[in-house]
Amino acid sequence: MPNDSTTASVKDIRKFAIIQFVITFAFLAFVFWMFSGTDADYPPIWLIVVMMAAIAVGAFFSERVWLTGTPLDPEDSADTNQLLALEAYANQTVRKLIYSEAPLILAVLICFVGSYGGWPVLIAALPGLAVQAWETWPHLRNTSMSAAILESRSADSQLVENFVRS
Template structure:
């Protein structure tokens, strides 16, 4: 007789998808080392590609902090709590993917600049900045759930995103 298992929750599924998307950054970095790192790490490039990557990271961080967690508040309706909970997760998931795309753009910009500068250092810098940026801004952890739930609940309607109404 087989043991039944519980179906994964919405949070578990979103975490799995985010982990898979985050794994692409180190994988692409490794692949690009074989393309750009023909002689080890190579020479450090001119400073402008590195500064462009840093500027992109600052822009991505600013976007995520200032705009990434904004959403219209939930409107009052006579819907059951389960429907409100499902809508909250749909909106949180869409916001998470948007924030991920913005954070990953830092890495993608570094890849393009690495070919222009012909240096693996630019890719490495992009990966070292983009991965922690993604983990801070887009990972569906408690911090980001609370921030998004606060925006959803700003109209006074509980979102149940964190499992309970926000205080």
């Protein structure tokens, strides 16, 4: 049975994705400004490759989050399954955020440790924020992939329909 006090709605999940994107963007912009932007030496290619690889690994793990979902019980009521599906999708969204955020934190740490100014943040921000937006926004692809696992035992989650309707 879903926990009514923590059950997310479609609107809550969308708000969460937008707020986290804006907070991440603002934080990266602040770090870029704090380290005087591009007034330092450009980082070596190997460091750029490491940052891009970290973003790729984060995207890989984000893509695998939906595979860890537990199928819904077809014996439960339709309302219960809808609430459980939204709760599962919200949990998956948080995990995807963590996986896509970690490489950006790595870029911030490189700014603090290295002498490259804001370059690491600038280099990692565009692909990193693109991955974060793609992985956390509840578009048709993400909701369909999550619904496929949740409905694998023939329970109807109405997950895709709930996001399309609202």
